[in-house]
Amino acid sequence: MGAQTYRARLILYSSVLIVFLIGTLLYSYSYTRSIILEGSERNLTHTVRLLQSQIENERNELLRYAGIVSDDLRIQEYMFVVVRVGSDNEPLLKLYERLFGWLPIDRRVIIGEKGNVLVGSQYQDLAAWVNKHRDRVSEKVFYFEGEHGLELVAVAPIVYQGDQLGLMAVSRTLNRAWLQQKRQNSGGHVFIEKDGKIAISTLGDPSHSDFEINDGRLHLGDETYRVNPMELPGLDESMLHMWYGVSETAIVQTLHKHGQFTSMLVVVGGLAIFAVGLMIFRNFNRPLSRLITLTEEITEGRLPVMVKSEAQNEIDVLANKFADMLQALREKQTEIDRVHKQLEKSAITDTLTGLYNRRHLQEIFPKLRSQAQRDWRCLSVILCDLDFFKKINDQYGHLAGDHCLVHFSKLLKQHSRSNDFLYRIGGEEFMILSICKDTDGSVSIADKLRMASAASPVIYRGKNIPLTVSCGVSFSTPDDPHDTALQRLLSRADKALYQAKDEGRNRVCVYKPSVDVETPAVQQA
Amino acid sequence: MSLQTNCQQRSWVCFIGLVLSSLLVTQVHAEEDENVISGAGAHFPWVIFDSVKDDLQKIVSKKIVLYGKNSMLGQGCNAAVKMAKQNTAEHETFGFVCCQIGDDEIKREGLTVYPLALEPLAVVINKSNPVANLTAGQVQKIFKGQIKNWKDVGGEDRPMVVITRLHCKERVTDWKKILPGDKEFTQERVDVSSDDDLVKRVSDFAGGIGYSGTTWARDPSLSIKHVSVDGIVPTAAALKAKTYPYYRNLSAVTNTTPSKDVLNLIREVQSGKAFRTAAKQYELLPVHTAEP
Numbered sequence: 032m033g034a035q036t037y038r039a040r041l042i043l044y045s046s047v048l049i050v051f052l053i054g055t056l057l058y059s060y061s062y063t064r065s066i067i068l069e070g071s072e073r074n075l076t077h078t079v080r081l082l083q084s085q086i087e088n089e090r091n092e093l094l095r096y097a098g099i100v101s102d103d104l105r106i107q108e109y110m111f112v113v114v115r116v117g118s119d120n121e122p123l124l125k126l127y128e129r130l131f132g133w134l135p136i137d138r139r140v141i142i143g144e145k146g147n148v149l150v151g152s153q154y155q156d157l158a159a160w161v162n163k164h165r166d167r168v169s170e171k172v173f174y175f176e177g178e179h180g181l182e183l184v185a186v187a188p189i190v191y192q193g194d195q196l197g198l199m200a201v202s203r204t205l206n207r208a209w210l211q212q213k214r215q216n217s218g219g220h221v222f223i224e225k226d227g228k229i230a231i232s233t234l235g236d237p238s239h240s241d242f243e244i245n246d247g248r249l250h251l252g253d254e255t256y257r258v259n260p261m262e263l264p265g266l267d268e269s270m271l272h273m274w275y276g277v278s279e280t281a282i283v284q285t286l287h288k289h290g291q292f293t294s295m296l297v298v299v300g301g302l303a304i305f306a307v308g309l310m311i312f313r314n315f316n317r318p319l320s321r322l323i324t325l326t327e328e329i330t331e332g333r334l335p336v337m338v339k340s341e342a343q344n345e346i347d348v349l350a351n352k353f354a355d356m357l358q359a360l361r362e363k364q365t366e367i368d369r370v371h372k373q374l375e376k377s378a379i380t381d382t383l384t385g386l387y388n389r390r391h392l393q394e395i396f397p398k399l400r401s402q403a404q405r406d407w408r409c410l411s412v413i414l415c416d417l418d419f420f421k422k423i424n425d426q427y428g429h430l431a432g433d434h435c436l437v438h439f440s441k442l443l444k445q446h447s448r449s450n451d452f453l454y455r456i457g458g459e460e461f462m463i464l465s466i467c468k469d470t471d472g473s474v475s476i477a478d479k480l481r482m483a484s485a486a487s488p489v490i491y492r493g494k495n496i497p498l499t500v501s502c503g504v505s506f507s508t509p510d511d512p513h514d515t516a517l518q519r520l521l522s523r524a525d526k527a528l529y530q531a532k533d534e535g536r537n538r539v540c541v542y543k544p545s546v547d548v549e550t551p552a553v554q555q556a
Numbered sequence: 557m558s559l560q561t562n563c564q565q566r567s568w569v570c571f572i573g574l575v576l577s578s579l580l581v582t583q584v585h586a587e588e589d590e591n592v593i594s595g596a597g598a599h600f601p602w603v604i605f606d607s608v609k610d611d612l613q614k615i616v617s618k619k620i621v622l623y624g625k626n627s628m629l630g631q632g633c634n635a636a637v638k639m640a641k642q643n644t645a646e647h648e649t650f651g652f653v654c655c656q657i658g659d660d661e662i663k664r665e666g667l668t669v670y671p672l673a674l675e676p677l678a679v680v681i682n683k684s685n686p687v688a689n690l691t692a693g694q695v696q697k698i699f700k701g702q703i704k705n706w707k708d709v710g711g712e713d714r715p716m717v718v719i720t721r722l723h724c725k726e727r728v729t730d731w732k733k734i735l736p737g738d739k740e741f742t743q744e745r746v747d748v749s750s751d752d753d754l755v756k757r758v759s760d761f762a763g764g765i766g767y768s769g770t771t772w773a774r775d776p777s778l779s780i781k782h783v784s785v786d787g788i789v790p791t792a793a794a795l796k797a798k799t800y801p802y803y804r805n806l807s808a809v810t811n812t813t814p815s816k817d818v819l820n821l822i823r824e825v826q827s828g829k830a831f832r833t834a835a836k837q838y839e840l841l842p843v844h845t846a847e848p
Contacts, residue, residue, distance in 0.1 A: 112746060116704075116716070118714075
């Protein structure tokens with residue numbers, strides 16, 4: 032449950048991060064979009080003002096050029112000679128070319144006071160217009176649409192000795208090259224519109240295309256331009272209009288690219304967060320799950336082996352410590368088992384002789400009885416009691432007595448079968464419990480034991496201590512359900528033992544179940 | 557260590573060099589001031605002084621610096637008076653004028669005038685104009701505006717373009733020989749500020765007419781020519797014979813305490829051999845020469 036919570040939290044945190052990332056990037060995109068759009072709008076307005084300012088400067092410059100010419104004393108003198116004296120205008124033309132041929136203008140005319148063209152006779156259209164409007168164009172800049180298209184014209188009076196002799200007009204043709212010059216570094220396009228059509232523009236060749244503005248936008252083919260009108264003082268509104276526009280398609284493409292970039296960031300960022308979550312999950316969840324499983328196994332009583340990790344991160348260190356703890360627990364468990372076995376063994380074993388004690392007999396007997404019944408075999412009990420043992424104790428001491436007990440237990444081990452259970456059930460009383468096919472084997476063992484005991488006296492501190500043993504043997508047959516109780520079997524063996532004692536010791540007596548009074552078969556020495 | 561010593565030695569050498577140089581320059585400037593005679597004024601006498609400058613420098617053993625090649629209206633004679641008044645023992649100066657300085661001005665400004673020569677004032681017209689001679693009366697009428705077309709004086713049917721330079725109106729000057737007052741000149745005229753402008757205007761307009769000293773109108777690129785007046789060509793000989801009516805007085809001018817060198821210099825111009833050569837070249841009539 033804890034792991035699930037941890038995973039759920041991890042997923043939750045990752046999701047929150049991804050949502051935050053997406054939110055941030057979307058907000059960033061939205062904010063940037065608004066900045067770009069507002070910026071382009073501001074830039075459009077700013078550029079329009081800039082262009083207007085440039086054109087205004089050009090107007091002033093053109094007016095200054097006209098002033099330079101009209102203020103020149105020599106030009107005034109020559110005008111005087113031509114206009115008032117009536118000389119031909121050739122000297123004036125030559126003087127103008129000599130002095131002001133360098134002026135960066137496209138067309139120029141000098142008109143006399145009677146309207147005759149003194150300089151620039153080839154520009155009759157311009158001269159005619161200046162003449163026609165001479166009363167209101169002097170010392171001004173105006174727009175003129177003549178044979179060469181739209182022109183910016185500056186007019187200045189030529190005065191000599193307080194007398195106006197004529198007009199000087201200089202013009203700059205507002206053609207495509209001029210528009211190109213205006214839009215330089217602005218990035219947009221300049222349009223001159225007349226009667227709803229594009230008269231001139233800085234575009235390739237959209238002349239005479241329809242000029243229709245919808246919501247501040249001009250659609251030309253696949254391109255859409257965001258346009259602003261340019262207010263040009265002196266420009267007759269009924270004549271034509273000038274516009275400046277920037278390609279909205281380019282802005283949209285920029286935004287599209289920005290959107291794609293943002294989307295890519297969202298995907299990459301989401302994947303990165305997912306990958307980080309996955310790594311966290313791998314690096315934390317796996318070892319934690321393993322620790323949880325181990326803890327459950329420990330709870331269930333197992334102490335599994337845990338392979339230690341080479342890594343040195345905190346989780347791995349914790350896992351390694353846990354592995355160390357498991358190892359320590361295993362070692363403790365082994366020690367406990369060993370001590371437990373020792374305790375268990377000491378609980379069922381006689382400490383002096385190493386033989387089983389009565390407790391073991393109580394535990395093992397039901398199993399042996401079941402086994403004997405299952406195999407249809409007999410259970411035999413041989414009770415052995417050392418003869419005159421009290422006397423040995425009294426004569427040689429208790430240590431000698433203990434020595435005799437150990438000596439006899441060795442004999443017991445030597446002459447018993449492998450599947451026999453050997454017990455010391457009293458002071459000098461021993462017992463052999465075994466499963467056998469018949470009674471003869473047990474009696475034979477008892478007798479061998481008696482004979483071996485009698486034949487091998489105990490040597491204690493250089494002294495021979497004669498040792499004899501009396502044995503009583505009892506059996507329980509498989510078909511005798513009443514004789515299967517341990518107590519009964521022991522009681523019968525004990526009766527047979529008493530008989531052997533009574534009959535002079537150092538002999539083997541077998542309990543006869545068919546006789547009411549137990550009359551054992553005696554094996555005499 | 558040796559490098560540092562070398563640098564220190566070089567610094568000292570440079571410092572001493574600089575000090576000596578500045579002392580030398582100061583001395584040279586002082587010597588230059590003492591060995592220079594500066595003159596300024598109108599263009600026409602400037603031509604005289606400039607043409608004999610080398611000889612004058614040998615005579616006075618000083619460098620002569622002249623200003624006035626391109627004198628403009630109101631600058632030439634006025635500049636000469638100003639320069640003459642600046643004369644000191646340390647800075648010797650003199651002026652040269654193309655007008656006759658009156659007694660009032662001489663007294664008021666503290667001047668001494670040294671007449672040099674008379675220069676014929678030529679009536680100049682455009683070279684394309686077929687007219688070669690005018691009478692003094694025609695000249696006056698033309699400048700008065702009473703004759704406005706060349707056909708009236710035997711030329712083509714072309715309006716006359718009168719070019720004038722009415723300079724030094726307070727002095728006795730050349731144009732007053734044609735008409736005594738500026739008010740008498742036609743209003744339909746072009747009044748220029750220098751003889752340079754004048755001859756150029758005449759050169760530009762086929763109908764142009766003006767007047768200028770004979771020292772001036774010698775630029776071959778100009779399309780101008782002199783006309784004779786009453787059949788008399790403007791020459792020194794004509795002036796000497798007093799048959800040609802228009803001329804100007806070229807003079808040198810100093811303050812009341814000119815140096816000996818300045819006086820020698822002016823005297824050489826007045827009567828020296830070098831000046832006589834220049835006078836021949838420019839049709840000038842030296843005032844103090846025995847052999848014009």
